[in-house]
Each structure stands twice: as C-alpha cells, then as structure tokens.
Amino acid sequence: MTKPLKASGFLGLATMMVVGLYQFTLLAGGNAVPGWMIGGHAHLGVISILAIVMGFAVPVIGVTGRLRTAVTGMFIAGQWGIPGVVWIGEGAELPFLMPTAFLWGICLIVSMLIMLYATLTQDSSGIGGEATGVTPADD
Structure with a gap:
C-alpha cells in the first residue's frame, strides 16, 4: 500500500519539474509567470517529497489495515488537491x-x-526495524 504514495510522490515531482520548465520558458520569452502557477508548483513539489517520505514511514511506523488505507488515500488526495485547486481554480x-x-x-x-497516533501507540521496540547483522559496504 505504500507503492501508491511513492509513485504519487515521484509523479508529482515530475509534474512539478515540467511546470517549472514551462515557467522558465515564460520567463525566457519575456513574460511574467502568474502567481497561481508559482504557488501550485511550490506546493506540489514539497507535498510530493513528503509523499515519498510517507511511503517509507508508513511501514516503518507499522501503520496497517484501515488506518494505512486512510493515510494513503487522504495524503494522495491532499497532495494533488491543494495544487490542483490553485491551478484550476485560479x-x-x-x-x-x-x-x-x-x-x-x-x-x-x-x-x-x-x-502521530500510530507513532505514539506502537511498541517502541519495532521502530526502525531490527539490525540485520549485515556489515555495510565501504563504497
């Protein structure tokens, strides 16, 4: 269930980069970039990074079942809804x-x-996983 969070995060970053390049072409052509475009670009970038982080945090914290589904669905909806409403609305x-x-x-x-709830209510011994006994490479 964390694959959708990670995938949405990477798609959001790619989308944000395309919008950034479009903003650059506007500037290079002597045109101003509309404020609504800048705001949506910034929000999508930051929230997409957080989506990727969430994709790794959810299993580490041990969020399962309905809570895991809720976290994933609501985060992705918010990730795209915030910049989307700025871009479409404005x-x-x-x-x-x-x-x-x-x-x-x-x-x-x-x-x-x-x-937060999952973090505060889980057994702290499970946080971060267990040591595997494998020695990291020196490269």
Whole structure:
C-alpha cells in the first residue's frame, strides 16, 4: 500500500519539474509567470517529497489495515488537491473551487494525525526495524 504514495510522490515531482520548465520558458520569452502557477508548483513539489517520505514511514511506523488505507488515500488526495485547486481554480478562473482547498488540507492534516497516533501507540521496540547483522559496504 505504500507503492501508491511513492509513485504519487515521484509523479508529482515530475509534474512539478515540467511546470517549472514551462515557467522558465515564460520567463525566457519575456513574460511574467502568474502567481497561481508559482504557488501550485511550490506546493506540489514539497507535498510530493513528503509523499515519498510517507511511503517509507508508513511501514516503518507499522501503520496497517484501515488506518494505512486512510493515510494513503487522504495524503494522495491532499497532495494533488491543494495544487490542483490553485491551478484550476485560479488558472482556469473557476473560483468556486477555491474553498475545496480546506477539504484537501484537512485530508493532509488527518493523515498526519493518524501517523502521530500510530507513532505514539506502537511498541517502541519495532521502530526502525531490527539490525540485520549485515556489515555495510565501504563504497
């Protein structure tokens, strides 16, 4: 279940990079980059990095079952919803979509609170996994 988080994170970073290149072409052509495009670009980049981190954190912390599904679904919804509502709401001039940013933000917050709960309630001996006895390479 963490594969969707990691995949969404990498797709988000690739999307953010494409948008960044488009912003560069606008600037190179002597045009200004709209503020809504910059804001969506920045949010997608940061939240996508966090999606990748979450993809590794969820199994390490031991989030399972419905909580794991909730964390994954809500985080991905928030990851794309926040920049999406900025790009579509402002960029496509559909301002009635802007209040949905609260919904996407709440999805991110709830997923973080579930991770907090899992962190505080799990047995601390399982955090980080067990030593494997394998000596790391020197390269």
